[in-house]
Amino acid sequence: MSVTAQSVWDNCLSFIKDNIQPQAYKTWFEPIKPVKLTNKALSIQVPSKFFYEWLEEHYVKLLKVALVKELGNTARLVYIIKMENTYGNKKPFTEKIPSANRSNVKAQEVDVPIKNKSPELKNPFVIPGIRNVKIESQLNPNYNFDNFLEGDSNRLARSAGMAVANKPGGTSFNPLLIFGGVGLGKTHIAHAIGVEIKDKYPEKTVLYISAEKFTQQYIESVKKNTRNDFIHFYQLIDVLIIDDVQFFSGKSGTQDVFFHIFNHLHQNGKQVILTSDKAPVDMQDIEQRLLSRFKWGLSAELQTPDFETRVSIVKNKLYRDGVEMPDDIIEYVAKNIKSNVRELEGAIISLIAQSSFNKKEVTIDLAKQVVEKFVKNTKREVSIDYIQKVVSDYFQMDVSTLQSKTRKRHIVQARQLAMFFAKKFTKASLASIGSQIGKRDHATVLHACKTVDNLSSTDKQFRKYVEDLTKKLSL
Template identity: 90%
Template sequence: MSRTAQSVWNNCLEFIKDNIQPQAYKTWFEPIVAVKLTDNALSIQVPSKFFYEWLEEHYVKILKVSLTKELGEKAKLVYIIKMENTYGNKQPFTEKIPSSNRSAVKSQEVDIPLNNKNPELRNPFIIPGIRNVKIESQLNPNYSFENFLEGDSNRLARSAGLAVASKPGGTSFNPLLIFGGVGLGKTHLAHAIGVDIKDKYPEKTVLYISAEKFTQQYIDSVKKNNRNDFIHFYQIIDVLIIDDVQFLSGKTGTQDVFFHIFNHLHQNGKQVILTSDKAPVDMQDIEQRLLSRFKWGLSAELQTPDFETRVSILKNKLYRDGVEMPDDIVEYVAKNIKTNVRELEGAIISLIAQSSFNKKEITIDLARVIVEKFVKNTKREVSIDYIQKVVSDYFQMDIETLQSKTRKRHIVQARQLAMFFAKKFTKASLASIGSQIGKRDHATVLHACKTVDNLTSTDKQFKKYVEDITKKLSV
């Protein structure tokens, strides 16, 4: 029976699969294509030179054993690399890698030599024409753990951040995904982790970048024909922090390149930190393979701070700015501005400014005027508890009944409406909504939202329910 390159390689893969981790197999062996078999030499095509180097460094022994089993002691392995058009060639070309003396399973044959000039690694953060090999972290030193106050709303995320900063790449929180609504401190915490790592490990290369800027750099690299340089630049980072990763939604090219960069960093024990306004399960138009990687580590939610935490944040802000303010005024501001930390601090800054510019004493009346402006100018954040109360009152049932396991139609519909409005009026994740409304999972919430949409367009009575409750919640 004649043997083909594919049949030999399939047998090798069976052996390899049994001897390495499933994720490593998926990342490093599934993309390989068997090309041809000549005598005792098997040619395989790999996606890049980096890929070849990784195989040689980490899997040469297992490759040798598996191939020797198939082709005997004189077995050779020829790597064929699909080179990208980085050096201005009009056509992509193939290169066969020469063997080193480290292993008996590689070919000595070279078809096309590498370009003699090793191009200088392009740093996307360097202005063209200015030589600078140092990679600036792009971190803001003002965002530290010291001024990121701990409360029930952020304890998990903050603790995970401290753990990562103490041992970047060495904890199970890799990647660390911090998610939550606007103004709750995602960017602050991401910077704080980076700043702390730079203090503890000055030799590590830390880089903060927004997903929007990352996308723009990728687009520029494609236009300028140096996509490889872009990838290689990001592969040398020790701690990569990407802010607002949901911005990658629908951008398949950027997602693809980020997927390969992420794999390289993760496999090499480098730390990845991501922020998002949504939990992975709620992200739209993000490839499944990326979402699965986001779930490898820890997803930590930042929630709206409670009253005590809001008071602590304001007092800390006043202390840092060297300003004294009566406790009753601080508590009034904290009690009335609940949406996010940014607005909370904004109100205090406005209060101080009004007082100093107009030479007015800071009083409750002045605080009331400032707070009213903030509350009026921002869409009121409705809590999930409040939504459940409004829906329960509307259908004349108590909250325990709404949250119960009963399948009675009118109770199920009330529960689905509560979930629908929680998704509409709050920044909470589907998982968070489900856990607060009867300890359901995110899939139940998703189903509830779809059911409400369908019934609203087909059932007049149900449509009236939605309109009535919307009015109550919008007051």
């Protein structure tokens, strides 16, 4: 039986498979293709330079033992890197590199040169004319885990954030997508993860950026013909945090460039953290290939904090500001401002300001005045519970009837209207709406919204229901 590259490699794989974890074998050895066997030198094809570097760093001894076992002490291994260049060059490139630790071999020439290697990497955060090679993290140290209080509404997101901070790129939470309505702490927790990583791993390059600024930088790079510099810069990052990723909606060029950056970072074991005002399933005009990657890791929802959590947030805010306040006033504020953390903290700041500027003692009456003005001047966020109550009252039924499994036409329509208005007036995800309105799934909510849209345009009586309820919920 003649010895071929395939037969030698198959025997090597049998040995390797017995000596490493199944997942590592699948990731790092299954994609390799044996190409040729020449004078005890086995050439293997790998999909990227990173792939080759990883093999050399982590599995070179195992490869050496396997190869010597098959071909003897003079065995040599040559890597052939073959991949499509994702940045616009049409030619794939092939580079032959002899394995490290083989001092008797000279490096072979590159068949097709790798283009786009810039001697001076452009940092989009550096002002032109100012020399600055260090990448600043753009993190706000005031946003940390110490002042991000845990409650039922944020426990999953906070715990996942802590896990990522302890082991960036080394957990299954990659990417970590944190989503939820305005003022619930998405930006806070994103910064907190970055701040914690910088503290634990000072050598890692961490970068926080809003999706809007990322898009502006990308547009600028296209104008100046420095797109590849832009891509290469972001490929250097160890931990990339992008805030408000829903801003990419409809921007195909930005989505395309982020897709390549994301792939590179993820394949290289780097950490990606994203925030959004909605779950991946609810994002509009985002390419399917990006949405599928958003779902690779963990999507954690931040919900409206419950009463106990709101009380804790107020007390923590007062403690940090060195202010004392009676418990009954704290509870009054927490009870009446429910929508989000930002409004809650804003009300406390207003209360302290009113008290100190007017030299008034903080009383329950002062608290009522401040909360009343604050709530009046703040756009009210309608809750799903409130929507269900308004719709149930309008159709003269109980909320439990609205949520029931019955298929009676008028109850089904009321339920569909509640789902439609929950999507219209709240920031809740479709899954969250379905869960709160009779434990339905997101597909049922999506169907309900389409049905309401269709009936509104074809059924005069149904259109009146929509108009009446819109007025009631907009008051």
